[in-house]
Amino acid sequence: MESASVSNTIQKGGTILKSARSQDFMTKEGRQEAFNNLQKFEIDGLVAIGGNGTFTGATLFYEEFGIPIVGAPGTIDNDLYGTDYTIGYDTAVNTALDAIDKIRDTADSHERVFFVEVMGRDSGYIAMPCAIGGGAEIVMIPESVISINQVIDTLQNGWNRSKTSFIIVIAEGDEEGNATEVANQVKAALPQMDARVTILGHVQRGGSPTAADRLLASQIGIATVEGLINGKKDVMAGIVNNRLVYTPFKDTIHKKKIINQRFMRMVEILSV
Numbered sequence: 601m602e603s604a605s606v607s608n609t610i611q612k613g614g615t616i617l618k619s620a621r622s623q624d625f626m627t628k629e630g631r632q633e634a635f636n637n638l639q640k641f642e643i644d645g646l647v648a649i650g651g652n653g654t655f656t657g658a659t660l661f662y663e664e665f666g667i668p669i670v671g672a673p674g675t676i677d678n679d680l681y682g683t684d685y686t687i688g689y690d691t692a693v694n695t696a697l698d699a700i701d702k703i704r705d706t707a708d709s710h711e712r713v714f715f716v717e718v719m720g721r722d723s724g725y726i727a728m729p730c731a732i733g734g735g736a737e738i739v740m741i742p743e744s745v746i747s748i749n750q751v752i753d754t755l756q757n758g759w760n761r762s763k764t765s766f767i768i769v770i771a772e773g774d775e776e777g778n779a780t781e782v783a784n785q786v787k788a789a790l791p792q793m794d795a796r797v798t799i800l801g802h803v804q805r806g807g808s809p810t811a812a813d814r815l816l817a818s819q820i821g822i823a824t825v826e827g828l829i830n831g832k833k834d835v836m837a838g839i840v841n842n843r844l845v846y847t848p849f850k851d852t853i854h855k856k857k858i859i860n861q862r863f864m865r866m867v868e869i870l871s872v
């Protein structure tokens with residue numbers, strides 16, 4: 601790609617390269633074909649955009665073929681060690697939050713309980729700001745255990761205090777199950793409440809990026825290319841505490857970025 605190939609793309613969601621999870625790249629033959637293509641086009645360095653899976657593939661590719669690769673953190677889940685925020689996260693959160701605001705109108709006017717499922721297979725990074733910013737009563741995420749009984753108690757207590765609408769934000773990977781599974785159990789215990797489930801799904805993965813995401817992507821895009829020019833390889837460029845850092849792929853793959861438990865407490869305090 602030339603720099604002209606990416607003009608008029610900063611405002612777009614998705615990927616113009618159409619690069620996505622590749623089954624072929626998981627095989628030795630697929631990676632060999634990728635290497636042959638790089639040689640054909642005289643490409644001697646790569647920027648890999650993605651998360652854990654992408655960097656696992658990049659590490660393998662570097663070991664097998666010696667092509668230097670610098671990574672850019674691109675996942676809406678924000679669960680990557682080595683950067684405070686991943687590219688796409690802010691946009692996904694704002695999209696989900698906007699939807700929750702709209703759901704709240706029905707919750708409030710029809711006096712209902714809404715179980716809203718957001719993305720996050722292994723993490724509650726999307727769920728947490730949506731719960732705080734959306735004024736949810738409960739947030740359920742993989743990183744902290746909230747039992748169905750606790751959910752039932754919280755709703756019952758609110759109901760006893762004449763609270764008539766509730767929003768429960770659930771990360772799809774929560775240990776108690778997805779929103780439908782949680783809602784079914786809660787509905788059985790609290791039949792007097794009018795409950796609904798909304799699964800936000802892939803709306804969170806598209807759309808025009810927020811200003812914060814455009815800025816982050818631009819900063820990191822420059823850092824990946826400059827990193828390659830300066831001889832970096834097998835690392836991901838990220839921003840930690842407002843500073844550019846390069847983190848080895850092995851750390852981004854194996855180390856966990858812990859969600860701040862203080863946020864859990866904020867949901868409890870603010871939802872009373």
Ligand code: F6P
Pocket residue numbers: 675676677719720721772805
């Ligand atoms: O890893 C990012 C992510 O958006 C997860 O939050 C979600 O579980 C998954 O991708 C969805 O993947 P797919 O589009 O393949 O169903």
